[in-house]
Amino acid sequence: MNSFSWNKTSNKDKVILFIASVAATTWFLYSFLLLPQWSQIEELTAQSNIERQKVKVIEEFLLLHPNVEQFALELDKKFINVDAMLPNNPGISNFLIQIEQLSKGCGVHLGHVKPTQTSNKEGYREYAIEILISGSFAQSMNFLNKLENELRFINVHTISMQAGKNNLESKILAKIYSFGVPAESSKTTDIKNN
Structure with a gap:
């Protein structure tokens, strides 16, 4: 049976093996480490943008209604009136x-x-x-x-x-x-x- 020996392999085969192992390692790192991280970063960025939009809406509401408790009381009165009317x-x-x-x-x-x-x-x-x-x-x-x-x-x-x-x-x-x-x-x- 033929046994593999690194010393007996030609330099050309060593270079090919080295390039193949670097390519396999790069593919492995790209597929299993980088791609999942990038997709997770994209999801978190999208979620962050949604949360920023929600915060912006809340900030605009607070600018329009600085006294939230008073606004809530006014809304309650309006709901009571609407419920009485319909x-x-x-x-x-x-x-x-x-x-x-x-x-x-x-x-x-x-x-x-x-x-x-x-x-x-x-x-x-x-x-x-x-x-x-x-x-x-x-x-x-x-x-x-x-x-x-x-x-x-x-x-x-x-x-x-x-x-x-x-x-x-x-x-x-x-x-x-x-x-x-x-x-x-x-x-x-x-x-x-x-």
């Missing part, structure tokens, strides 16, 4: 109380408030209501103005006025809204499952 549940009883208080405040007589139709829409519910009031023209207009601007979000679509004995009788048809759709009844769920 609640997550129908809150019809609260609405009726608001209408009664509004009618007393405006000096009109509240004949009735009656829901006429409820519709489930995509992501919200719509309630058609009929409001009957009587009072002077100025009182009725004041009531209508406050109804549209001070209570929850309401869409008045029809107003009919008729002169009564001593007052103006007004019939207001409107829609109020709430977020969400009621849970399906068990019968509907059973039918869908079968």
Whole structure:
């Protein structure tokens, strides 16, 4: 059997072996040490840029709102107002109380408030209501103005006025809204499952 001896190898073969070992070592270092480090550096650089952008947004926010606690309180008040204007549940009883208080405040007589139709829409519910009031023209207009601007979000679509004995009788048809759709009844769920 032939044995390998470094001394017996020609110089040309030694140079070739040396070049091959340097090339293999370079390839190994490049593939297993440098490339992973470079890709990790690229990932960290991208992550650093994202974090810098987040910090920049926060710094701009702080410049616009130096008193963050006061801004948070203002936001809370706005959320409370929005929730009151467009609640997550129908809150019809609260609405009726608001209408009664509004009618007393405006000096009109509240004949009735009656829901006429409820519709489930995509992501919200719509309630058609009929409001009957009587009072002077100025009182009725004041009531209508406050109804549209001070209570929850309401869409008045029809107003009919008729002169009564001593007052103006007004019939207001409107829609109020709430977020969400009621849970399906068990019968509907059973039918869908079968």
